[in-house]
Amino acid sequence: MASPTPSPDVPGLAPAAPAHAPAGAHGDAHHGQQHPIGLYLKIWALLFVLSTLSYMVDYFHFEGYLRWTLILLFMVMKAGLIVGVFMHMAWERLALICAILLPPLCLLVLVGLMAMEADYTFLLRGAFFR
């Protein structure tokens, strides 16, 4: 928050970096990320709910595509809440967001390639080792 406290000397930061400060007073790097406690408690509760829901997927023995869709959905939602709010990514500048969140997308290519490869291996094993 823009408090009158003497700005803590964050090394390497020029004393003024306003020009395009992110919306809201929260993003001010000098004072770090300051958000109301209530926000964290709400996210905490939401994470509990989502974890319970994903546990329920197993408890009630959902199978097939329904199971996989729900698991992935709850996983992505939880990950989004943790990265966005707990790790404060939602209030960081776009340069940092892009630098951190875009590279992992390459992994989807790896996952796709390895899934194809594994399918092929499975078929070969079925043909030769049964």
Added chain:
Amino acid sequence: MSSQPTPSAPAESGSAALPGVPAPAPVVAGLRGLVADWSSDQQAFKVSWGKAMMWIFLLSDTFIFSCFLTGYMTVRIASTDTWPNPSIVFGLKVGGAEVPLLLIAIMTFVLISSSGTMAMAVNFAYRRDRVKCASLMFATALFGVAFVSMQAFEWSKLIFTEGVRPWGNPMGAPQFGSTFFMITGFHGLHVSCGVIYLLIVATKVLRGRYERTGNYQIVEIAGLYWHFVDLVWVFIFALFYLW
């Protein structure tokens, strides 16, 4: 944090002598010029270097864990044996009834709670409430210890009573053991390191180590690491235990 007294703007020609400072030897001056020209006072990330480097470390860690999980996916798809059902393997008997995945669910809630206390610790750190900040960090570390202890219990149950080994198990595909021990072991190592990290930072906060500069960002940086550990568990829980 305090080890970098960067002069905030090296002049155009990096070696320009400051008034009153004796000119350095030519080689040194040349090297300084090289550094100044390449650094050129440019900055891509408008956060402190500590935070930027923690994020970059976490990015690299993301790739490591993703490679493990992708490897797990590969061997699981390619396996012709049936994959042991994690829901049953990790079930617990409570009062005669078999509850699926119970221990894992508790571990998940413990780790999420630790993330919650950590997030609040960051808040109190910036308010300079040292006692509340440190106690929340100690609570976080305590949750972490609880998590690792439950994991140790889970491992010993799997090894000693279920007979799971990295090279085989009585329930089905032998790859189950190797991927399980690899992925959860590496995650548990991260949690253990995180506990030590948090204890060190919390002790320093409590002793007033950061009062001098008033810069409590180190707590936020430690928090980034801890939330990442929680984040990885979200993926392991979904992809290994629930799938």
